[in-house]
Each structure stands twice: as C-alpha cells, then as structure tokens.
Amino acid sequence: MNSKFKIEPDRSLYPSVGKDGKLEIDLSSGKYVKIWHGPNHPGVTGNMSLELTICGDEIVEAKTHVGYLHRGFEKIFERRTWMQCFPTVVRMCVPEPDTNEYCLAAAMEELSGVEAPEYAQWMRTLVLEMARLTNLLRTVPGLGGTMGLGLGVQWGVYMRDLLLDRFEELTGARIYHMYIIPGGVRGKMPEGFKERLLSNLKEIDDFSLRVKKLIFDNAVVKKRAVGTGYVDPSWVDRFGVVGPNARAAGVNRDVRKDYPYLKYAELDFEPYVDENKGSDVYSRFWVRYMDMINTVALIRQILDKMPNDGEILARIPNALHWSIPKGQTYVRCESSRGEYGFYAVSDGSEYPRRINLRGPSYTHAIALLEKLLVNANISDVSPIMVSLTTCPPEIER
Numbered sequence: 001m002n003s004k005f006k007i008e009p010d011r012s013l014y015p016s017v018g019k020d021g022k023l024e025i026d027l028s029s030g031k032y033v034k035i036w037h038g039p040n041h042p043g044v045t046g047n048m049s050l051e052l053t054i055c056g057d058e059i060v061e062a063k064t065h066v067g068y069l070h071r072g073f074e075k076i077f078e079r080r081t082w083m084q085c086f087p088t089v090v091r092m093c094v095p096e097p098d099t100n101e102y103c104l105a106a107a108m109e110e111l112s113g114v115e116a117p118e119y120a121q122w123m124r125t126l127v128l129e130m131a132r133l134t135n136l137l138r139t140v141p142g143l144g145g146t147m148g149l150g151l152g153v154q155w156g157v158y159m160r161d162l163l164l165d166r167f168e169e170l171t172g173a174r175i176y177h178m179y180i181i182p183g184g185v186r187g188k189m190p191e192g193f194k195e196r197l198l199s200n201l202k203e204i205d206d207f208s209l210r211v212k213k214l215i216f217d218n219a220v221v222k223k224r225a226v227g228t229g230y231v232d233p234s235w236v237d238r239f240g241v242v243g244p245n246a247r248a249a250g251v252n253r254d255v256r257k258d259y260p261y262l263k264y265a266e267l268d269f270e271p272y273v274d275e276n277k278g279s280d281v282y283s284r285f286w287v288r289y290m291d292m293i294n295t296v297a298l299i300r301q302i303l304d305k306m307p308n309d310g311e312i313l314a315r316i317p318n319a320l321h322w323s324i325p326k327g328q329t330y331v332r333c334e335s336s337r338g339e340y341g342f343y344a345v346s347d348g349s350e351y352p353r354r355i356n357l358r359g360p361s362y363t364h365a366i367a368l369l370e371k372l373l374v375n376a377n378i379s380d381v382s383p384i385m386v387s388l389t390t391c392p393p394e395i396e397r
Helices: 073-077 085-094 100-112 118-139 149-172 192-216 221-226 243-247 281-305 361-373 376-385
Strands: 004-007 023-027 033-037 051-057 059-067 327-335 337-346 350-359
Touching: 004 149, 023 085, 033 376, 051 361, 051 376, 059 361, 059 376, 073 085, 073 350, 085 100, 085 281, 085 350, 100 118, 100 192, 100 327, 100 337, 100 350, 118 149, 118 192, 118 327, 149 192, 221 243, 221 281, 221 376, 361 376
Parallel strands: none
Antiparallel strands: 004 023, 033 051, 051 059, 327 337, 337 350
C-alpha cells in the first residue's frame, strides 16, 4: 500500500488546508494510523465495516466498506416471476421485512389496477406498525449497548420476542412473514389474537419506563451522547436524510403523513419531531424512543378502529402466472428508519423488468456517516453509527 495518499477534507474542519483543498497524510510518519472497525464488531449495524484513519484517538477520515453481504437481490428479481420474488424481497431488511412485502405488493397492485379489500388494508396497517415496533424494541436500547450498557438490550430482545410470538401466530413465521401479498393478506386475525397483543403492549409500556430510567436518564449516557454526531438541519435535503434522523434535526419527514397510504389517513397521530433540533446521538435515539411509545398507541388505535371481519383478498389472476401490465411506478412507505420505496418496471411479462429499492441506509450509512465521523473520537464510532440505524442489505441489494 502506498504510504502517502490524499483525502478530500471538509474545509470548515480544516481551515488551514491549502488552496487545492487537499490534505496530505503520510502514514509512514507514524502520526496517522489506519484501523478497521467491523465487520464483526458488536457496534456495527450489520455486515459492514469502516476504514478509519486516526491521529491519536481522533478520526481524520472514515470510509464505509460494504460487500460482505452482497446477494444481488435486484438482479435475482429479474429472473423470477413476480410472486416468486416475495421469499427474496423480505431478506432485503431482516429486522423489518414487512415493509418490503408491502412495497412489492403495492407496486404490483398499482400496475395491475387491483385494490386490496378494506379488512386487508387494516391488517396490512397493523402488521406494518407491529414490524416498526419490533425493530424499535431492538434499536432504542442500542444506545446503551454502544456504551457497554447491555441490560437494556437484553430487555428489548425479550420484548421483541413477545411480538414475534404474535407474528408467528398470525403468519406462521417469526422473522420472514410473507403475510402481505398482492391483492391483500394471507389470513385473518386468529381468535384471541387482539387480547394477547394488547397484553404484550402493556408489558412494553412498563419496559418503556424502565429503559428511560436506565438509559435516557443516565448521566454517563447523556455526557457521551449529547452534542455527539451533530447533523445540521441544512444537511437533511443535501444528504437525503429521512425518518427519525430528519425529525431529530427538526425537519418533519414521515411518509405516513406526507403521502398517506393504507389506513393512515384515518388514524389520529403525529410523528414526534425534536423542536429543539438537538440533532445529535441522544436526540436521534430520543426520537426513536418517542416513536416506540407512539407506535404502541397507534397499534391500540388500529385494533379499536378496524372491522372485526371482512374479505382478505381481492380477485386476482393466477398468482404463479401473473403477467403484470406494462408500465412503471414508485411506491413508498415509512419504515422505522424513514422513507422506504420501490421503483418497479414491468414489460408486460410474468417477470419484473426492473425493481430498485430506495432504502434510507444508503445515504445514512455512507455519505452522512463518513462526514459525521471526521473529528470524532474512536469511542464515539459505535454510538454515531447505531444512532443512524442502518440495514446493510438495503445497500448491497
């Protein structure tokens, strides 16, 4: 490896940089060292790693490296029928697969002129909010986990398992559900399901209070997280920041409100926005904490408003030999990480011509993360990375 290389620094961080805007780093001088963070480090959000150039314990440059998980999802879709894509599409984000199911099903329906029945739309809305909650139960305590406080993470894993029990009861699977299909859903709510889900939500209410005391009221956590990884509100559009990361910067971005779909227009809720524009690690986790509380309330509201019975599937062609009419569309939904969209193109055959995923992880984990880590301390890499909540399969698609 060449011991000399040049990087493009942020001039505001390096006002003494020359007119050419270059900062030369000589690795042979001993002042600068390269280290790797990941891909198997517990503070990495999945199969990705960071190549860090450090001076002492300060980061001078950061580069995101992916490729450890590449499976060519989007290319595989072009070689499978539309319905055969569902077992694959859920694997594009393991912690929250239902958003992928919905986007693919909605794209097929829009191109075909099919509309899911009322009851099925309510069930889809319920499943998407349950998926949001399962992921938040995993990520919210993650703030403590990045600082060595693992108790909250263990609590969250248990609470998430309670909801996975409900998913297994509803869909037959704990992780990859494939419950949302073109035209509707695969089944009705089992008898007693509502009561068991409400019981789980009550336990999650108690968990929310305990995790607040353990992590968010913790003086050490506050000292390390407040002011760390600051995202300027002007970067939101520049870097394509969406979801909780944008709302932590005071910018209200939520597809459920901006572009209502399914039954969200009939529900009474407001996404939490940090009006103080804290826009740091603490603020991003706090926004997700409030999202978790609001999601619990939203699930209760859905259970109250949805009909007790109804049709689960619209009239559709033979699913295994469904030739989607020629055309293109873009459908989106709000995942726990922000806007999640599918651009789908059909050439009129049984096979997709093109399916392209727009996941929030791409911009958050590469362009934004690389900028936030410059001048950060090594010990803050994990809190900053996890606060952006990335899902590497969205990048390596």
